[in-house]
Amino acid sequence: MPSDAHLRIGELAELAGTTTRAVRHYHAIGLLAEPARDESGYRRYGAEHLVRLVRIRRLRALDMPLERIAAHLAGTPGDLDASLRSLADDLGRQIEELQALRARVLALAASNALAAPAERWREALGVPALPAGEQEAVALLDALHPQGVEGLLAQSSALLAGPGLPGRVGPLLERFREVPDDEAAVEELAAGLAALLPRPERAAPPVDLETMEKLLGDRFTPPQRRVLRRLRELLAERER
């Protein structure tokens, strides 16, 4: 009866505060040596297995990945210190990331920024409720700007000379809704809208009109589409 072959896998696991499945897993990846088997094919563990397994488990309790545990246990006591410190650094970084994330979630919850974009658009600009077709358009605008409609409006407002967006968008929107089939009206409206979409040097345009038109083009009347096309031309010209 060899002194080093006494424990069965269940006893070993319990002494180390883990499960038989974990022990077999450590065998499978070579982290813990396979012990000898008894006549029945059962694994029989000795003191050295228990000592090693408990070390593994203590490091796992620190959330150290198994691969690093393997390196850790293979290293010298000097490496050990370094590996603990780098583990603490990792944890510190993770904590900071989660804190930033939590702050964003709370800010979002407070700002209601995940609510219906059309609602937020209305609130920001102080315009009356939008018809269904325009709600879709605003939802798309929201999706197309990295910071949503708020980002779009903020970017435009920040670049705008004179009075801000809120008082100026309403009238233009009204005119856009009922723009007549008349070149002069189209041209004037396009110019008015272009004035609301300033573009600084090398900055991304606040609105991706191309995708907008591509995806929702057929929701507009022919003169409305001419306004949009003309608007794009004006913005493109301004680039040069």
Place this chain on the structure above:
Amino acid sequence: MPSDAHLRIGELAELAGTTTRAVRHYHAIGLLAEPARDESGYRRYGAEHLVRLVRIRRLRALDMPLERIAAHLAGTPGDLDASLRSLADDLGRQIEELQALRARVLALAASNALAAPAERWREALGVPALPAGEQEAVALLDALHPQGVEGLLAQSSALLAGPGLPGRVGPLLERFREVPDDEAAVEELAAGLAALLPRPERAAPPVDLETMEKLLGDRFTPPQRRVLRRLRELLAERER
């Protein structure tokens, strides 16, 4: 050319700031509706897909699991608020766990508690360096106590009447090393060791002598084994 079937998967993914693989994954799990295909079998996406995908991505940026995103997007605006708050709570809990973990890692790094158990045993008790056989025994003692040798020594010390462990272990250890084949000596030594291992009501014994003997029994001389057996008897008697 249907207005709602314009984007190919690559364009859609780029507009939403993600990958084609992620988009296909969302199709596979039913989070994003499969769009119609064109003549070549390519998926063609419209505005509603982009809007939905961007919403998914914005929630994923908060590390919300896809299953919760699905519930979130299916729910009413009221659910939405609740789901954001519970997400923030989850993150708060995760942060606390990681902070506790980090504190433990730093404490371990400072206390050197992962170094060789025999070293720590030596330091704690002020005894000279141990021979190899005893180092193994201490490593096993360390593995068998949830808090390692420090926990074992602290638990014993705390319960001990009179002067603490450090001055008392050394002489007993010396005597154990060379215990003669003599019943009186065995008995006296066992009694001395038993005095060092006090046991309060209903508390776990500080040392799992049974496993100790099972795993390392044959490292000891016959009289030493008699000491250990007698020690176990004394501790067991004390229980009643």
Place this chain on the structure above:
DNA sequence: TTGCTCCTCACGTCACGTGAGGTGGC
């Protein structure tokens, strides 16, 4: 004889990344 422990596959987890092998589009 009946539970209990053990054995070996092997799938599932979570959200995709990364080829593998093949085919339309410009």
Place this chain on the structure above:
DNA sequence: TTGCTCCTCACGTCACGTGAGGTGGC
């Protein structure tokens, strides 16, 4: 004709949990 994008499998990730189906030990 040559890249580029698309297509559908299907394996890999991380550390096991959880059966499935079968066999020794007390």
